[in-house]
Amino acid sequence: MILDQIQSPADIKSLSIDELNLLTEEIKVFLIDSIEKTGGHLSSNLGTIELTLAMHYVFDSPDDTFVWDVGHQAYTHKVLTGRKNMMSTLRQKDGLSGFTKRSESEHDIFGAGHSSTSISAALGIAFANKLNDKPDTSIAVIGDGALTGGMSFEALNHAGDTDANLLIVLNDNEMSISKNVGALSKYLTRLISGKIYSTMKSKSLKFLERLPSIQKFAKRSEEHLKGMILPGTLFEELGLDYFGPIDGHDISILIKTLENLKNLKKPRILHIITKKGHGLEEAEENPLKFHGISPPSSSTNNFPSYSSVFGEWLCNSAKADDKVIGITPAMSEGSGMVEFANKFPERFVDVAIAEQHAVTLAGGMATKGLKPIVAIYSTFLQRGYDQFIHDIALQNLNVTFAIDRAGLVGADGATHAGIFDLSFLRCIPNITIIAPSSSREMYKALNFANHFEGPVCVRFPRGKSSVEDFVTESKFEMGKGSIVKTGKDISIFAFGNMLDVAMKASETINATVVDMRFVKPLDEDLIVKIANNSKTLISIEDNTLYGGAGSAINELLQQQNIKTNLHILGVPDKVTEHGTQSELYEIYGLTPEKIIEVSKK
Ligand SMILES: Cc1ncc(C[n+]2csc(CCOP(=O)(O)OP(=O)(O)O)c2C)c(N)n1
DSSP: OGGGGSSSSSTTTTTTHHHHHHHHHHHHHHHHHHHHHHHHHHHHHTTTTTHHHHHHHHOOOOSSEEEESSSOOOHHIIIIIGGGGGGEEEEETTTTOOOTTTTOOOTSSSSSSSSSSSHHHHHHHEEEEHHOOOOOEEEEETTTGGGGGGHHHHHHHHHTTOOOOOOEEEEEESSSSSSOOOOHHHHHHHHHOOSSSSOOOOOHHHHEEEHOOGGGGHHHHHHHHHHSSSSSOHHHTOOEEEEEEETTOOHHHHHHHHHHHHHOSSSSEEEEEEOTTTHHHHHOOOOTTTTBBSOOOOOOOOOBBBHHHHHHHHHHHHHHHHHHEEEESOOOTTTTTHHHHHHGGGGEEEOOHHHHHHHHHHHHHHHHOOOEEEEEEEHHHHHGGHIIIIIIIIOOOOOOEEEEBBOOOOOOOOOOBBBBBHHHHHHHTHHHHHHOSHHHHHHHHHHHTTTTTSSSSEEEEESSSSSOOOOOOSSSOOOEEEEOOOOSSSSEEEOOTTTHHHHHHTTTTTTEEEEEEEEEEEHHHHHHHHHHHHEEEEEEEEESSSSHHHHHHHHHHHHTTOOOEEEEEOSSOOOOOOOOOOHHHHTTTHHHHHHHHHHHH
């Protein structure tokens, strides 16, 4: 096997094209086998094997730098840069990250997980190279999905106005997680189908002559002619030289093209066409299913996931009220919205990977009496923070945020952890925040939110409820928590799914357990009453300790001058790891055992 002899990118430089083609096949088999066991982004990685080989063949990493957008398609890069033997640990505790990570390898120049950052980062690197007098090429690899994110446009706008030695490889497979959407995506499709002709600039014409013939996608004379009456590509208008489209699975063409592009030292973009799931029939046919696959199931109960209960609620609400609109930034499957999209296509809005826009769009809709529900992962809401404050909260607009994947998410690790939302939302005026303790409670919370005038966030975790429901008051009342169990001396204020953890602890210790339901406004009366009658208070939340729900209780007790023994459990101020969700809860002490230990102290 050739693959067994590859320890570093240097080892592929002497291979022939035939050997590289063989190596492509070997890597494909290796990745399929490996990802089936570990889980991970299968179809995206099957689409980038040839590109990665060609890039490492032509360029010299780590001097030439590769910035992989999102970083989910960089498995072949990991394999070629000395991490093959660790691929069996992918996305597991103490194992390789599922994304690029600086601490993992000198070849991972920039960490990722969130999309649309690659052009900015690569441009920054190109600037540094220039200042340091380095001839190295800075390369961003970005998918057509990630290109829809606002940051990409900001970076293109800047890059085109520089002379940076920046190469952008646009990996176009016409898919985001689901089918890519939007006008830009349609534009790229028109580019591929040749309906738009490039107005090649004089330098680029010379370049064209050196390209393999398949590259000459339009005859020069025709090119000139069209150039006079048709605009150049969008990218050229923005000041970048545009090349392509070329077949991103043809290693020989890729190498020849990249070799040519290596010598051009200005902002340039190479458009390659790939197929998600390439070479694996099932994945080619259903790239969505194989975008991210889970390791062999370890599911524990039959309860529906929070996301699917959200989807059910959305359908029911939309049926009852024609003002209800569901908005997703490119995450309709993950957010449980597929059925809603099918049943209410005119009220389903996928804005592509555009979280900022999703938030402000909802604000606009709310001014005209619509009831937008923004379904968004906690970690991706970070992208829309100013919009959340400026466009929703300050104007007190009637928007519901269904914040999925809150808390520790597991294998995706730190970049995807939803552990900051309570802190970054709590400090904003006009905001109501609910953390339901089960998926049934979430259903009730969403009903409450939908009938409330003003912005409401309902934040819930990844996966399933550990219990179907705790019997608490059936209706949500503004700012009211609910005592689930009455005990002695110790009282536990539980937020969201941490109620289950508290209840389990209460089987060992004699404690009062409160389902707080609201993080903002807090049930102040209840907290004060309980604080005055307990020796020890414990609060527990799956959010960072800093500025979260426990901090809110602490602030209240301070304001009321109540001197008590409050212990706050939450995620410590650290970059969190990846692993299973339960491993992470264990590591960060969000367990019944930890509550018992604390209460004994
Ligand atoms: C800011 C942000 N929003 C959403 C996501 C979730 N996400 C991960 S990959 C992906 C699709 C990316 O599509 P593309 O860039 O075309 O890459 P492909 O997988 O098709 O190769 C999405 C939406 C993310 N990582 N970051």
